[in-house]
Amino acid sequence: MISIKDVARQAGVAISTVSKVLNHYPNVSEETREKVNKAVEELNFLPNSVAAALSSKQAGRVALLVNLSKKTQVVGEIDLQYIQGAINKAMELNLDVITLFFSMFQNRTLEEMIRYLKSQSITGIIIYGLTREEETLLELIDSSQFKCVIIDAPIVNENTSCVGIDNLRAQYDVARKTIEENNCKKVLYITGKKNGYVTDERLHGMEELTKELGLTMMVCDGSFSELRSRNITLKYGKDNDVVVCASDLMAIGAMKALTEMDIFRPVCGFDGIILMGYVGKQMNTVRQNFAEISAMAMEELQRLMSGGKGRRVGTAYTLARMKYMDIIC
Amino acid sequence: MISIKDVARQAGVAISTVSKVLNHYPNVSEETREKVNKAVEELNFLPNSVAAALSSKQAGRVALLVNLSKKTQVVGEIDLQYIQGAINKAMELNLDVITLFFSMFQNRTLEEMIRYLKSQSITGIIIYGLTREEETLLELIDSSQFKCVIIDAPIVNENTSCVGIDNLRAQYDVARKTIEENNCKKVLYITGKKNGYVTDERLHGMEELTKELGLTMMVCDGSFSELRSRNITLKYGKDNDVVVCASDLMAIGAMKALTEMDIFRPVCGFDGIILMGYVGKQMNTVRQNFAEISAMAMEELQRLMSGGKGRRVGTAYTLARMKYMDIIC
DNA sequence: TTGTAGGCGTTATCAT
DNA sequence: ATGATAACGCCTACAA
Numbered sequence: 001m002i003s004i005k006d007v008a009r010q011a012g013v014a015i016s017t018v019s020k021v022l023n024h025y026p027n028v029s030e031e032t033r034e035k036v037n038k039a040v041e042e043l044n045f046l047p048n049s050v051a052a053a054l055s056s057k058q059a060g061r062v063a064l065l066v067n068l069s070k071k072t073q074v075v076g077e078i079d080l081q082y083i084q085g086a087i088n089k090a091m092e093l094n095l096d097v098i099t100l101f102f103s104m105f106q107n108r109t110l111e112e113m114i115r116y117l118k119s120q121s122i123t124g125i126i127i128y129g130l131t132r133e134e135e136t137l138l139e140l141i142d143s144s145q146f147k148c149v150i151i152d153a154p155i156v157n158e159n160t161s162c163v164g165i166d167n168l169r170a171q172y173d174v175a176r177k178t179i180e181e182n183n184c185k186k187v188l189y190i191t192g193k194k195n196g197y198v199t200d201e202r203l204h205g206m207e208e209l210t211k212e213l214g215l216t217m218m219v220c221d222g223s224f225s226e227l228r229s230r231n232i233t234l235k236y237g238k239d240n241d242v243v244v245c246a247s248d249l250m251a252i253g254a255m256k257a258l259t260e261m262d263i264f265r266p267v268c269g270f271d272g273i274i275l276m277g278y279v280g281k282q283m284n285t286v287r288q289n290f291a292e293i294s295a296m297a298m299e300e301l302q303r304l305m306s307g308g309k310g311r312r313v314g315t316a317y318t319l320a321r322m323k324y325m326d327i328i329c
Numbered sequence: 330m331i332s333i334k335d336v337a338r339q340a341g342v343a344i345s346t347v348s349k350v351l352n353h354y355p356n357v358s359e360e361t362r363e364k365v366n367k368a369v370e371e372l373n374f375l376p377n378s379v380a381a382a383l384s385s386k387q388a389g390r391v392a393l394l395v396n397l398s399k400k401t402q403v404v405g406e407i408d409l410q411y412i413q414g415a416i417n418k419a420m421e422l423n424l425d426v427i428t429l430f431f432s433m434f435q436n437r438t439l440e441e442m443i444r445y446l447k448s449q450s451i452t453g454i455i456i457y458g459l460t461r462e463e464e465t466l467l468e469l470i471d472s473s474q475f476k477c478v479i480i481d482a483p484i485v486n487e488n489t490s491c492v493g494i495d496n497l498r499a500q501y502d503v504a505r506k507t508i509e510e511n512n513c514k515k516v517l518y519i520t521g522k523k524n525g526y527v528t529d530e531r532l533h534g535m536e537e538l539t540k541e542l543g544l545t546m547m548v549c550d551g552s553f554s555e556l557r558s559r560n561i562t563l564k565y566g567k568d569n570d571v572v573v574c575a576s577d578l579m580a581i582g583a584m585k586a587l588t589e590m591d592i593f594r595p596v597c598g599f600d601g602i603i604l605m606g607y608v609g610k611q612m613n614t615v616r617q618n619f620a621e622i623s624a625m626a627m628e629e630l631q632r633l634m635s636g637g638k639g640r641r642v643g644t645a646y647t648l649a650r651m652k653y654m655d656i657i658c
Numbered sequence: 659t660t661g662t663a664g665g666c667g668t669t670a671t672c673a674t
Numbered sequence: 675a676t677g678a679t680a681a682c683g684c685c686t687a688c689a690a
Contacts, residue, residue, distance in 0.1 A: 046448040051667030076405030380683035
């Protein structure tokens with residue numbers, strides 16, 4: 001394997017000089033910079049990231065902490081896009097990434113988690129799918145041992161940023177659109193998990209909307225479960241004239257229930273997953289670009305790791321309908 | 330951060346002795362072994378994997394090379410299970426993992442790929458979704474620079490193993506079941522991509538079956554595309570009395586087409602993805618446990634990395650029907 | 659059986 | 675502006 005040493009020899013300079021050029025240090029003459037770059041080209045040199053990680057305490061590695069939604073069986077779509085977006089961006093930024101799942105830390109203490117992450121030279125973490133139930137993770141964030149970026153949970157401090165859409169607004173928007181299109185008065189709102197951060201925000205969006213339009217609203221805990229949403233709809237669907245769901249999966253469950261009951265009620269979902277295109281009926285939904293959000297999170301993490309302070313980063317969304325013929329190819 | 334040095338001091342032995350205990354070397358007295366382990370416990374020591382990777386040339390890291398199926402829009406389910414299965418097993422085996430995607434190496438030469446992987450201290454690779462079109466990857470495997478495990482492609486050599494089900498048999502089985510259940514004579518077979526390894530194997534399964542049962546078979550290239558399958562079915566579905574597809578997605582496309590044409594034909598798919606449960610009609614399919622397959626691949630890779638020779642590893646499958654009420658919760 | 663010392667490829671701190 | 679040199683944490687001959 002060809003190393004920085006070879007480059008140094010080839011360029012006729014010291015190892016440390018090569019390192020400086022590689023890392024864009026200021027005090028290097030244009031002349032040597034060129035010599036070194038030429039040698040790098042000639043030798044096709046690529047720095048060993050493992051050695052770099054070991055040596056420098058600042059250019060650490062980042063961990064993706066993914067909460068695989070096993071609860072719903074439709075695994076994958078969102079999480080994979082998160083992972084992909086993050087990894088691609090990381091490669092662009094020259095950051096090392098390892099992917100981890102919540103389940104790996106199931107019964108671990110805070111100290112064990114920290115130890116493990118440190119043993120991997122992790123200095124930055126992106127967390128996907130955090131809920132209030134993950135107490136140890138919340139402590140981890142609080143511990144300030146790592147730079148963190150949280151997706152879709154409003155946690156911000158010195159070392160922690162959050163990125164995500166404005167859930168309140170988005171829920172308001174998609175529900176309003178659906179309600180106005182169908183001239184509804186009584187809305188059945190099926191929420192996400194009790195302890196989910198987005199759950200509250202979205203609910204507030206509905207509260208604002210129903211108050212503003214003078215609607216009545218029945219709120220049921222769907223826990224992001226397609227089955228629960230289905231049962232709730234079977235029970236209360238008929239008595240309301242629109243079903244607003246805090247997730248697409250729940251919207252699908254609701255729609256399937258309505259179809260079975262052979263009654264029509266407009267339904268809207270949240271997230272814009274491809275699966276929505278398969279259920280026949282078109283529904284309004286909030287569409288997010290998960291890969292892009294994740295890429296932004298990675299950029300934000302890099303900012304934090306190089307000294308930036310935690311902050312809130314907003315991402316975009318659109319209202320959409322997923323049509324079968326659009327999504328297949 | 331607490332290091333091997335601290336453990337050595339605490340145990341009153343030399344650093345190298347600690348290392349020996351940690352790595353289960355033979356020549357260590359029971360007494361010192363206990364002293365060291367006690368110190369490890371007390372200090373909650375966890376070895377730094379980055380340093381280990383840098384130091385030892387043998388305990389390298391492994392890369393997951395995933396071919397994200399962008400062609401079909403239903404991304405995720407299979408790939409994510411692969412990733413999850415591999416990472417979980419790797420953690421168990423104490424192996425470092427990084428996840429990469431084919432797209433990252435789109436226009437890269439063999440040398441560039443090798444350089445990159447070496448710069449990451451990669452010594453083992455698991456490849457998911459390989460086709461004959463990935464020429465550079467095939468060269469990479471041939472180069473013998475890394476230990477490789479290929480999923481679902483019959484490539485075996487000194488440093489390369491493959492793991493996967495018997496595609497010929499599985500295709501034969503699921504088709505036979507469907508055909509016998511419905512007493513069919515004329516089968517429309519929609520294949521996967523021309524250059525996919527499994528495509529041929531599955532086709533051979535069909536050839537064996539149709540010959541054995543004396544059926545007529547019409548073979549169309551579906552390229553794993555739901556849309557193509559749909560169009561093929563629209564065109565030829567009526568003239569045949571069963572549609573056998575080399576993937577679930579294509580089975581769904583075929584079924585949707587049949588439904589639109591308002592005719593019934595039994596359809597069977599391949600893979601057992603959750604999505605199958607959403608399309609209403611139940612279809613036979615071959616169910617694979619992707620996470621488990623991937624875990625086996627990781628174990629096989631470890632075997633290779635510790636000196637084992639390449640070989641073929643078979644995995645299990647079952648025939649199943651995906652029912653909506655079974656898959657939601 | 660145990661310890662010493664050199665090396666893995668970088669980065670970072672000093673002199674120069 | 676450049677170059678020695680000491681870390682970084684661990685592994686592994688080799689020596690004791």
